[in-house]
Amino acid sequence: MNKHVLLVDGMALLFRSFYATAVHRNFMINDNGVPTNGVNGYLKHLLTAVQTFEPTHIVCCWDMGSQTYRNELFQDYKANRGAPPVELIPQFDLAKEATEELGIVNVGLKGFEADDCIGTLAALYQKEARVTVLTGDKDLLQILNEQVTVALMQKGIGNYKQYTKALFEEEMGISPKALIDMKALMGDSSDNYPGVKGIGEKTALKFIQTYQTIDRLLENVHELTAAQQKKMLAGLEDLKLSRILAEIKCDVPLSCPIDETKMQINQERAAAMLRLHQIKGIEPMVNRLSEIEIS
Missing domain, CATH: 1.10.150.20 (5' to 3' exonuclease, C-terminal subdomain)
Known part of the structure; x- marks a missing residue:
């Protein structure tokens, strides 16, 4: 089985990256007045993971708004969470744009969480590929099996605790x-x-x-x-x-054929996007990955 899919929890990467620098109010605001600190860190996490795990295919999953079917079942679900900081709000769309310009597919479905999309795609892709889930959310450990591993992000960039089904059961x-x-x-x-x-x-x-x-x-x-x-x-x-x-839903009604998720970094489009939004320090990472032949 030569196919290896990396399913990325985009929300986890973006939030982690934003708060890592926001604590010092280092929002990296560009000439258009848009903060880029979260997207900058998000891209560093994403590209480092690609280099580490060498996937043949990749998908990035996102929440599509704060309301999901879980809120219909229980109105207080996540009600203790405040609104995202104003400096983070424009970075949701910017992160998705950056992902798309890299040549990576974004997936999200209104009414469901990113976790549900990840669970669904893992269930779908595991029939023909190895699957690695990149996240900071331990809830996703529930989808572990012989074909699905979960890489939990640790402190810093490029540090992971990789869970297999066997390791989880042992622990x-x-x-x-x-x-x-x-x-x-x-x-x-x-x-x-x-x-x-x-x-x-x-x-x-x-x-x-x-x-x-x-x-x-x-x-x-x-x-x-x-x-x-x-x-x-x-x-x-x-x-x-x-x-x-x-329970993470693994039967969300979304369509994302594996053949449409092949890992192909688009160097020129990515470079243009990074320069347009003044996202610094990422272009060398893109260039290095573009030189790697992913088979």
């Missing part, structure tokens, strides 16, 4: 899919869904290590302590909802 003692049930039990303060009140990460992990699934846990709820039984029975509705919210 956690549960299957990747079981991460969904674990998250449903413990909830997620970042995404603002409840889980079972009073059940934290350690207890949730222990429950899933012991019973494998929520269904089996509920079948054997009598084996829990009286306090745990009370929490579980009181939190059944929140548990059911949280499980739906925690």
